[in-house]
Amino acid sequence: MAISLQKTKEETPIAQTEMGKLLEEQGLLKIPQMGDIVDGEVLSVSKNEVHVDIEGLNTGMVRGRELFDESGEYTDLKVGEKVQATVMELENEKGVLELSFRQAGHKKAWDRLTALMEEESIVEAEIVEANRGGLMIKVGRVMGFLPVSQLTVEHYPRVEGGDKDKILERLQRFIGSAFKVRVIDVEESDEKLIVSEKQAWEEKQKEALQQYKVGNEVEGKVTGVVDFGAFVEFGEGLEGLVHISELAWQRIDDPRTIINVGDEVKARIISLDQSRISLSMKQLMDDPWKEAMKRYTVGQVVEGKVLKLNPFGAFVELDEDIHGLAHISELSHKLVHHPGEIVKEGETKKFKILSIDPSHHRLGLSLKALEKKSGEEKDKAKEATESAASAETVAGAEAGKEPSESSQE
Numbered sequence: 005m006a007i008s009l010q011k012t013k014e015e016t017p018i019a020q021t022e023m024g025k026l027l028e029e030q031g032l033l034k035i036p037q038m039g040d041i042v043d044g045e046v047l048s049v050s051k052n053e054v055h056v057d058i059e060g061l062n063t064g065m066v067r068g069r070e071l072f073d074e075s076g077e078y079t080d081l082k083v084g085e086k087v088q089a090t091v092m093e094l095e096n097e098k099g100v101l102e103l104s105f106r107q108a109g110h111k112k113a114w115d116r117l118t119a120l121m122e123e124e125s126i127v128e129a130e131i132v133e134a135n136r137g138g139l140m141i142k143v144g145r146v147m148g149f150l151p152v153s154q155l156t157v158e159h160y161p162r163v164e165g166g167d168k169d170k171i172l173e174r175l176q177r178f179i180g181s182a183f184k185v186r187v188i189d190v191e192e193s194d195e196k197l198i199v200s201e202k203q204a205w206e207e208k209q210k211e212a213l214q215q216y217k218v219g220n221e222v223e224g225k226v227t228g229v230v231d232f233g234a235f236v237e238f239g240e241g242l243e244g245l246v247h248i249s250e251l252a253w254q255r256i257d258d259p260r261t262i263i264n265v266g267d268e269v270k271a272r273i274i275s276l277d278q279s280r281i282s283l284s285m286k287q288l289m290d291d292p293w294k295e296a297m298k299r300y301t302v303g304q305v306v307e308g309k310v311l312k313l314n315p316f317g318a319f320v321e322l323d324e325d326i327h328g329l330a331h332i333s334e335l336s337h338k339l340v341h342h343p344g345e346i347v348k349e350g351e352t353k354k355f356k357i358l359s360i361d362p363s364h365h366r367l368g369l370s371l372k373a374l375e376k377k378s379g380e381e382k383d384k385a386k387e388a389t390e391s392a393a394s395a396e397t398v399a400g401a402e403a404g405k406e407p408s409e410s411s412q413e
Contacts, residue, residue, distance in 0.1 A: 036062065036091045036101060041108050046085045054081060056089060056103060064089060064101035072106045088112075113146050114192040121187040126204045129185045134175035136168045141199060143187070148197030150185065156205045157235060157243045159183070162228050184208070212240045213281075218273055221288065226267040234263050236271055236283055244281030246271055252286050253293065253365075255319060255327050257312065292325035293362040300326070300367070304357045305374065310350065313343045320355060320369055328367035330355060335371045346371065 044056035056064040093102035133140035138151040161174035189198035224238030275282035308320035335346040355369035
């Protein structure tokens with residue numbers, strides 16, 4: 005049906021005629037109202053305007069910013085195509101309906117996002133910007149956010165010390181890339197869209213993870229070393245964390261002293277929780293504490309290197325594998341307020357072994373047992389011991405646990 009854009013008496017849309025009003029009153033015709041979404045057919049397309057035939061009843065016009073469509077359906081319209089638009093005005097200065105693709109498209113786009121969330125579908129998100137909290141993304145034409153916490157281990161910015169500027173620098177490298185994500189939060193009223201790469205990865209890796217179970221041994225390559233451990237990639241793109249406590253049997257303050265990126269390692273799976281895989285390297289090593297009783301005995305005088313001081317004592321390395329604790333109360337017959345008053349990190353001294361507990365990896369040491377006490381010191385021994393015990397209790401309470409002779413604490 006050809007409809008002229010010039011409004012004449014003969015060509016007035018039927019919806020605006022007396023017959024149209026009569027048909028509407030009888031329920032045979034629905035005249036569009038403000039805010040209605042109407043169906044139509046494209047009559048003409050120009051750079052700034054699109055004219056639409058509304059079911060032969062009215063002619064509508066879409067122009068300016070109202071041409072922008074978040075759903076992306078009407079980006080390259082042709083004459084004859086079917087469209088939907090929202091009624092903005094019942095009659096503009098040209099005597100036709102003023103329509104909007106933008107408003108109709110907005111609703112379509114957000115309805116689609118809601119459906120994607122409910123269906124738990126995986127979609128592609130374009131990375132357009134980065135900030136310290138995550139990545140700004142676009143799903144179709146809708147802007148959204150991908151938080152750092154929802155990145156996969158592959159893309160998570162592992163930065164020593166949590167330097168925010170370095171985190172931002174790492175995130176900016178992803179601008180222009182596209183990640184597979186899952187929509188996890190949609191609020192059209194606030195135009196809020198949150199997506200998760202991690203949850204999409206979990207879905208993709210379910211099949212790969214089914215090949216493994218707790219206790220399996222794996223071989224892989226170290227992909228990252230951080231203060232709290234090392235990440236190891238194995239299998240079909242899977243990655244697990246070897247916590248610092250699972251790297252070796254001895255006490256470790258910095259994982260970088262024993263492991264590096266690129267190292268080929270073996271580990272045992274000790275936990276599987278969705279995308280979180282925990283590994284242990286030390287479980288594939290012989291526990292040196294099982295042999296400790298053969299090398300060390302209670303009462304034995306040994307030489308050890310002071311590794312670290314804390315408020316309740318000094319950690320001492322006897323050999324590469326066995327570390328012990330010289331409690332603050334065992335450093336001197338004098339009252340000691342801090343271990344640094346008696347020993348220094350890095351120095352080597354002789355200690356007497358007071359106790360050995362291989363099952364709990366504990367070995368207690370004493371410096372004062374090798375000291376000769378004067379008469380006056382003997383008289384003050386009880387008082388000093390009681391004061392040290394009191395200080396130990398306070399230190400333990402502040403640390404949130406009881407002081408222990410475990411070299412692993």
